[in-house]
Amino acid sequence: MIDECLVAEFRIDGDDCPLARATTSVPVTIDASAPQLRADGNVLLHFTAPPDDRLPDVLDEDDTIRYLHVTRTDDAYTYRCLSKHPCVVHELVDVGFLVESMQYSDGGATMRGAVVGNEVLRGVMEKAGQTVGIQLQRVYPLRTDEESTIGRAWELTSAQEESLEVAYEMGYFDLPRTITAEDVATELGISKSAFLERLRRAQHSVYGVLFG
Structure with a gap:
C-alpha cells in the first residue's frame, strides 16, 4: 500500500x-x-x-x-x-x-x-x-482532511471549497473587511472574476442545501 x-x-x-x-x-x-x-x-x-x-x-x-x-x-x-x-x-x-x-x-x-x-x-x-x-x-x-465530507455535504466542487477555505483563512469574511477579492484571487493563482464566480456558485450551493 x-x-x-x-x-x-x-x-x-x-x-x-x-x-x-x-x-x-x-x-x-x-x-x-x-x-x-x-x-x-x-x-x-x-x-x-x-x-x-x-x-x-x-x-x-x-x-x-x-x-x-x-x-x-x-x-x-x-x-x-x-x-x-x-x-x-x-x-x-x-x-x-x-x-x-x-x-x-x-x-x-x-x-x-x-x-x-x-x-x-x-x-x-x-x-x-x-x-x-x-x-x-x-x-x-493530500491532507488527512482533504477528502472531508464538507464539499459533498454542501455540494461544492473542490475548487469552490478551496476558494472558501482560503478566503476564510485570509479574513475575507471578517468585519470590517481588510482583505479584497483581488488579494484572495492572487493567493489562489486565479483572476478576481474567477474567484468571485467560484464564491457566487459556492454560496448558491450552500444556500440551496440550507433552504432546499
Missing part, C-alpha cells in the same frame, strides 16, 4: 481545446468534470457556466463539438456534448494523473487532481514537460 498521495494543479495554454477557445470569445468561467475518452478518440464533456446565451451559440458553431445539449436555469447553464478534439489532459491521465476538476477561462484551463506517490509524480511531470502548453502550478501532500 502506498501511504503518500499528492495533489497537483496544472495550467494548460495553447491546447486549442473548444472549451478554452470559447472562453476567449465569451468572458465566462467554465467548470468541467473530468473529460471521458471514448475508444474512437472522441471525448464526452460535461460542464457548467454562468448563464450567457452567447456560449451555447459559440459552441454550436464549433465544428469539433457535436450533440450539444444545454440545460438552462437562472443560476447556471449545464452542458453535455461530444468533442472531436483530443484532450491533452489524457496524456497525463495515461501516466497516472487522476483528474478531479477542470476550469476553463481566458483561453486556457486549470486542472486539479491526485498523484499516488512520488514515482508516479515523476512520470506525470516528465510527461507534462514533453507536452507543449502544460505548466505545473503547485503540488502538495
Whole structure:
C-alpha cells in the first residue's frame, strides 16, 4: 500500500481545446468534470457556466463539438456534448494523473487532481514537460482532511471549497473587511472574476442545501 498521495494543479495554454477557445470569445468561467475518452478518440464533456446565451451559440458553431445539449436555469447553464478534439489532459491521465476538476477561462484551463506517490509524480511531470502548453502550478501532500465530507455535504466542487477555505483563512469574511477579492484571487493563482464566480456558485450551493 502506498501511504503518500499528492495533489497537483496544472495550467494548460495553447491546447486549442473548444472549451478554452470559447472562453476567449465569451468572458465566462467554465467548470468541467473530468473529460471521458471514448475508444474512437472522441471525448464526452460535461460542464457548467454562468448563464450567457452567447456560449451555447459559440459552441454550436464549433465544428469539433457535436450533440450539444444545454440545460438552462437562472443560476447556471449545464452542458453535455461530444468533442472531436483530443484532450491533452489524457496524456497525463495515461501516466497516472487522476483528474478531479477542470476550469476553463481566458483561453486556457486549470486542472486539479491526485498523484499516488512520488514515482508516479515523476512520470506525470516528465510527461507534462514533453507536452507543449502544460505548466505545473503547485503540488502538495493530500491532507488527512482533504477528502472531508464538507464539499459533498454542501455540494461544492473542490475548487469552490478551496476558494472558501482560503478566503476564510485570509479574513475575507471578517468585519470590517481588510482583505479584497483581488488579494484572495492572487493567493489562489486565479483572476478576481474567477474567484468571485467560484464564491457566487459556492454560496448558491450552500444556500440551496440550507433552504432546499
